[in-house]
Amino acid sequence: MSMKDVAAAAGVSLTTVSDALNDRGRLPEATRRRVRDVAEQLGFQPHRTARSLAKGRSGILMLSVSLPESTPGSAVDIEFFVRLMSAASGAALQRGWALVLAPATGGEWSVPVDFDGAIVVDPRPHDALLRLADAEGKPVVTVGRDLENPDRLHVDNDHAAAVREALDLMAEAGAERPALLASEADSSYVRDCVDGYQVWCTARAMTPQVVTAAGGLTQGAGYEAARGFLTESKRPDAVFTTLDSLALGVHLAAQSLGLDMPHDLQIATLSDSEAARQARPAVTAVDLDPVATGKEAVQLLIKAIEEAADAESFLVPTRMHVRGSTGTASPEAVSD
Amino acid sequence: MSMKDVAAAAGVSLTTVSDALNDRGRLPEATRRRVRDVAEQLGFQPHRTARSLAKGRSGILMLSVSLPESTPGSAVDIEFFVRLMSAASGAALQRGWALVLAPATGGEWSVPVDFDGAIVVDPRPHDALLRLADAEGKPVVTVGRDLENPDRLHVDNDHAAAVREALDLMAEAGAERPALLASEADSSYVRDCVDGYQVWCTARAMTPQVVTAAGGLTQGAGYEAARGFLTESKRPDAVFTTLDSLALGVHLAAQSLGLDMPHDLQIATLSDSEAARQARPAVTAVDLDPVATGKEAVQLLIKAIEEAADAESFLVPTRMHVRGSTGTASPEAVSD
DNA sequence: CTGTTAGCGCCTTCAC
DNA sequence: GTGAAGGCGCTAACAG
Numbered sequence: 001m002s003m004k005d006v007a008a009a010a011g012v013s014l015t016t017v018s019d020a021l022n023d024r025g026r027l028p029e030a031t032r033r034r035v036r037d038v039a040e041q042l043g044f045q046p047h048r049t050a051r052s053l054a055k056g057r058s059g060i061l062m063l064s065v066s067l068p069e070s071t072p073g074s075a076v077d078i079e080f081f082v083r084l085m086s087a088a089s090g091a092a093l094q095r096g097w098a099l100v101l102a103p104a105t106g107g108e109w110s111v112p113v114d115f116d117g118a119i120v121v122d123p124r125p126h127d128a129l130l131r132l133a134d135a136e137g138k139p140v141v142t143v144g145r146d147l148e149n150p151d152r153l154h155v156d157n158d159h160a161a162a163v164r165e166a167l168d169l170m171a172e173a174g175a176e177r178p179a180l181l182a183s184e185a186d187s188s189y190v191r192d193c194v195d196g197y198q199v200w201c202t203a204r205a206m207t208p209q210v211v212t213a214a215g216g217l218t219q220g221a222g223y224e225a226a227r228g229f230l231t232e233s234k235r236p237d238a239v240f241t242t243l244d245s246l247a248l249g250v251h252l253a254a255q256s257l258g259l260d261m262p263h264d265l266q267i268a269t270l271s272d273s274e275a276a277r278q279a280r281p282a283v284t285a286v287d288l289d290p291v292a293t294g295k296e297a298v299q300l301l302i303k304a305i306e307e308a309a310d311a312e313s314f315l316v317p318t319r320m321h322v323r324g325s326t327g328t329a330s331p332e333a334v335s336d
Numbered sequence: 337m338s339m340k341d342v343a344a345a346a347g348v349s350l351t352t353v354s355d356a357l358n359d360r361g362r363l364p365e366a367t368r369r370r371v372r373d374v375a376e377q378l379g380f381q382p383h384r385t386a387r388s389l390a391k392g393r394s395g396i397l398m399l400s401v402s403l404p405e406s407t408p409g410s411a412v413d414i415e416f417f418v419r420l421m422s423a424a425s426g427a428a429l430q431r432g433w434a435l436v437l438a439p440a441t442g443g444e445w446s447v448p449v450d451f452d453g454a455i456v457v458d459p460r461p462h463d464a465l466l467r468l469a470d471a472e473g474k475p476v477v478t479v480g481r482d483l484e485n486p487d488r489l490h491v492d493n494d495h496a497a498a499v500r501e502a503l504d505l506m507a508e509a510g511a512e513r514p515a516l517l518a519s520e521a522d523s524s525y526v527r528d529c530v531d532g533y534q535v536w537c538t539a540r541a542m543t544p545q546v547v548t549a550a551g552g553l554t555q556g557a558g559y560e561a562a563r564g565f566l567t568e569s570k571r572p573d574a575v576f577t578t579l580d581s582l583a584l585g586v587h588l589a590a591q592s593l594g595l596d597m598p599h600d601l602q603i604a605t606l607s608d609s610e611a612a613r614q615a616r617p618a619v620t621a622v623d624l625d626p627v628a629t630g631k632e633a634v635q636l637l638i639k640a641i642e643e644a645a646d647a648e649s650f651l652v653p654t655r656m657h658v659r660g661s662t663g664t665a666s667p668e669a670v671s672d
Numbered sequence: 673c674t675g676t677t678a679g680c681g682c683c684t685t686c687a688c
Numbered sequence: 689g690t691g692a693a694g695g696c697g698c699t700a701a702c703a704g
Contacts (some may be wrong), residue, residue: 002697013675018699026673048450050697052385053680059448060434076422086412089437098396098449100434101425112395113434114384275614323388338681349691363689386681389696470673 001044010038021046029258033162058114061092061301064102065121065131068185071216074104078217078245078274080257080290081121084143087294088119095302100131117305119143119297137305141297145188153304154313155296159189160272162195162286162318166240166268167200169284169320173327175238175266181225181250182242183217193242194272209236213246222249230257230265238266244273247283251325267325281324292316337380357382394450397428397637400438400465401457404521407552409439414553414581415609416626417457420479423630424455431638438465453641455479455633458523477633480649481524489640490649491632495525495606496532498622498654502576502604503536505620505656509663511574511602515545517561517586519553520579529578529606545572549582558585566593566601574602574662580609583619587661603661617660629654643645 001254003093014037019025020035029096031081063085065075075081085101102118103109105206109128120130123146134142142154167178174233182190193208201208211229215221222245229236230253247269251261259265261281269276272285293316303311343353348371355361356371363371388394400423401411411417421437428435428632439445445464454476456466459482459669469476505515516533518526524526530546537544547565551557558581566589577583583605587597595601597617605612608621629652639647 004697014698015700016673019674022699024700028673031673047697048448049385049388050680051699052696053389053682056680058385074422076418082412082418086410086437090439093437093439093445093448096448098436098447101422101429102435103426103429109429112384112432154623178676213452275610278611278614283701340681350682351684351692352690355690358683361689362682367689383681386696389681389698390681390683392696 002047002160003044006035006039006042006044009042010035019122052114057116057305059097059113060113061088061097061099061117061119061298062102062111062115062129062133063088063099063119063121064127065104066124066127067104067122068124068216069126070184070185070214072218072239073216075121076126078243078271079275080244080271080288084121084290084294084297087291089294089300091295091298092302095298096097097298097302099298110189117141117301119301120146122148122185122189124186139301141301141304143293143297147186147188153300153311154187154311155293155300155316157288157316157318159192159318160199162270162320163193163240164200164287165320166284166326167197167238169322170238170240170266170268170326171204173262173266175327177206177209177234177236178238178240178266179229179236180240180242181211181213181222181246182227183221183246184212184214185217185242190242191268193240197240213249217243217245219245219249219252222246223253224249226250226253227257230254230259237264238268241267241269244269244271244276244283244285247285247325248275248279251279251283261325262327266327272321277321277323279325284323284326285321287319287321289316289318337378338383339380342371342375342378342380345378347373362368388450393452393641395433396449396451397433397435397453397634398438398447398451398465398469399424399435399455399457400463401440402460402463402466402517403440403458404460404552405462406520406550408554409552411457414579414607415611416607416624420457420626420630420633423627424634425630427631427634428638431492431634433634433638435634438559453477453637455637456482458521458525459483460523466621472646475637477637477640479629479633482523483527489636489647490650491629491636491652492524493624493629493652493654495528495654496535498606498656499529499532499576500536501656502620502622502662505658506574506576506602506604506662507540507603509598511663512543513545513570513572514574514576514602515547515565515572516578517547517549517558517582519557519582520548521553521578525606526578529576533576549585553579553581555581555585555588558582559589560575560585562586562589563593566590567596573600574604577603577605580605580607580612580619580621583621583661584611584615587615587619597661598663602663608657613657613659615661620659620662621657623655623657625652625654645666 003017007014020032085221089099120135123142146152177215213221213225256264272287276283276285339353356368363640425435439566454469457479459478549557549561590601604620608623612619612621632650
């Protein structure tokens, strides 16, 4: 069942079939209809690979999540990435593109398919896909800015603003010594959080306390770090963390130290998650909208591939979910 | 940078390049080496699409997760599926294949790439990918059995045995009226659980109580169902659920009714998850090993595509994690 | 408006 | 052992 068969069955040439099926050329509507009917009747399906060869476009998008090397586990342990990936995959399919996940690990690997462009989440210099795409001159969209090349097309959130909003919230509820707990990832979002935090502290004439959690993006890392700063003489009475798993570690540490949340310690974090909702008290979190982010990244990448003029970086709006871990919270239902 | 360039640079013919690069023909080792060196030096990368066209094989595997229509949300809400998918994607890549996720929703969609085979998780008759692959005569491996065609190649667990093991555990801890809470999904694993449960009840001369949770694979569905059977006069003193989210719903219902776990109610469930570990008390769960399952499914599918003689269905071993929600549990650390 | 003709890059006979 | 030629199914110039 190839185009040739359709052409024969319809009594026209290959070109006519191709044009009729692809809405090209200026065929009389009758011919177009007839060819299409024949094609449908024959159950004709275009051979994508052949089409790709001829057009020089594979229709495949690659996506990689570039985690810091120090963190154990993989991207699927982080809800934000899972939702982003799933949304990106769906958005791609919907637009007629296929999305393939790049391998998590670095190391030497080769992509087994031709691809037309790449989405690199939380880019780091060593990211294999990023380098590969650059080497082959293929379009790249990053989620979070590429610190080595800030002008690169990207989708991002305004993390600094989100941090300030959370700090305002906790300060209104009485926080006087809010700390920032950051992961050791050197990503644009972490920098933005630190920047936002420091700007806020300066404006309020407060002494900033930035702690970096060693040991990766895990609850354990947050726990260990929190056990440290929560036992200091002048311990923080509020913490903002750059990742929900860190917040849950702090949560656990606070409980183990007998601290009451939100009274003794308020917690707010970046990246809302089911775990943040399920904790007791539930953790106030900034929803980064990974679904919108994934969709935007795909849309942007496709634009870049098609060399659309209006392909430009995009800021996805965030939304704060206020919960029991911060002072002014009204209790939220489990189903929130 | 095509093979032709390599041929010219190496001063040999196209065939020689092709044979040298693909370990074919009987070239003198020296020639083979030289050609490869030249190719490498030139940074030659074979054009996958062209290769696919010529060989009639795309190198692409599709994977779909076929959820019951009644459930809200998507497959990424279920940890088992996420881990399976991620493992499958990695395993495919490692073997030189690419894996593309099929759209979650039914509806009319078309795959934008040629694919060589499909993995269908938890197959249902209406699964679009399953039908498509069948229609095109492409190999399919299911995760869980296809109830309409039980001989189809699959990867599965011995759920019935896992259920019996859990029931034994709870019975030893004193359970006298264990119930089974099943999702309304008509999948082979649900049937296996019910069968295992009924066999067990018969052997112990106990009256089976099978409850089906309406409303999909959610915590809410488990909660609602549990509020029902936990307020009956002769309420169950133990529950096995076919999915962790249902167990968490039961957990919540038990708490809201003031029941003490595991004393008043024991809970065990299929499919271990982070949420099951984090609950207090933590929920005893059967680890279905989605990572091994995903890898096996890929391996099996590739075998089927390559028409290997030893492609046969596979049972992935399970492992029970005993936690505080069942009587004989020894307290487990958070990091478990 | 429609048909003919080259490719797209690689693989695979088949002669040399 | 090596080279020439045809074909995979479709697209895109270019004639007609």
